[in-house]
Amino acid sequence: MATTAETDAMRRAVALSARALGDTAPNPVVGCVILDAHGAVAGEGWHHRAGGPHAEVNALLAAGERARGGTAIVTLEPCNHTGRTGPCAQALIEAGIDRVVYAVADPSPSAAGGAATLRAAGVQVEGGLFAAEAAAVNVAWLTSVRLGRPHVRWKYAATLDGRIAAADGTSRWITSPEARADVHRLRAESDAVIVGSGTLRADDPHLAVRGIEGVTQPLRVVIDSRARIGLDARVLDDAAPTLIAVAEDADTSHLPDVATVRLPYDKAGTGLDLAALLTDLHTRGVRSALVEGGPTIAAGFVAAGLVDAVTGYLAPALLGAGPAALADAGISTIAQVLRLDVTEVVRIGPDLRITAVPTAPQES
Secondary structure: OOOHHHHHHHHHHHHHHHOOOOOOOOOOOOEEEEEOOOOOEEEEEEOOOOOOOOHHHHHHHHHHHHHOOOEEEEEEOOOOOOOOOOOHHHHHHHOOOOEEEEEEOOOOOOOOOHHHHHHHOOOEEEEOOOHHHHHHHOHHHHHHHHHOOOEEEEEEEEEOOOEOOOOOOOOOOOOOHHHHHHHHHHHHOOOEEEEEHHHHHHHOOOOOOOOOOOOOOOEEEEEOOOOOOOOOOHHHOOOOOEEEEEEOOOOOOOOOOOOEEEEOEOOOOOOEOHHHHHHHHHHOOOOEEEEOOOHHHHHHHHHOOOOOEEEEEEEOOOOOOOOEOOOOOOOOOHHHOOOEEEEEEEEEOOEEEEEEEEOOOOOO
16 A cells, blocks of 8 residues: 555656656656655656666666665556666666555566566565556557557647638638647657648648757658658758658659658558558657648548547637538448547637547557
């Protein structure tokens, strides 16, 4: 049974883990707090970037000798393998930690088993404290381990009647400056931002994060089956890396210095295979993807069962005409409706941000 001090420390560890969202791929985000033998906080840390020290090591360094005989509170089961850094389970043992409390068991075959190693060394181990909260912060990495693809969040901005633009195509700006700034936070927490060629032609978006210091810029991904993108597109500047997804038979001769990936068409032959795109992004280390494209790209991901979360920014405004947020996603009857669970409703400036997740796992 966790003590009050351990519960408070886990709450802090979850908050610490969130500081690195968007920075650690392909690794998870992890936070750790070390309590000394008397239950007082001795040190804390989080995993900053892949290849750098893990959360436990950073927390142990901060705690120093006070770690001996103490307790490690960590959001993910300490790893049990040697990669670019050594196993955290062994580091905790060598530091003289007597007890480890973790939130979420490590599901990855390569790193799991830390709890067993700790117990074999005589360390008391308890798992499951604040598991839901820690898993929510680490959902992108956990999804990638479970499904072998990035976690996908579809983001859109619309009026209360669901329009993302007016009848004449104008859309700047439906939502407030506060909501648009929050979108940059979502980008900063993502490893990739995805749009389609329609959005590229209509808006010429930049897609890089602005207004946030020290951010790891996400990979900008443009789905452009026929490779019609021009070299003057804003996404081809050097503010962030860019990848153009094209069809296998596309002519890319005008893009000699632009990173491209060739993908097969989907079964309908009307667009690229989005599952294949996500598989490719996964091999590139992408663990979280933010779909910012228009209604057609969004419908493609929804129809393929590849949306894990939806974030909608709703402005208190009405248009009455113009494109809807979501195009035809193959749902023709109410019996096929994709039901969502609302997980958060927040007011941002004059707008609402609503976050929801499908009620059933969207496996492909």
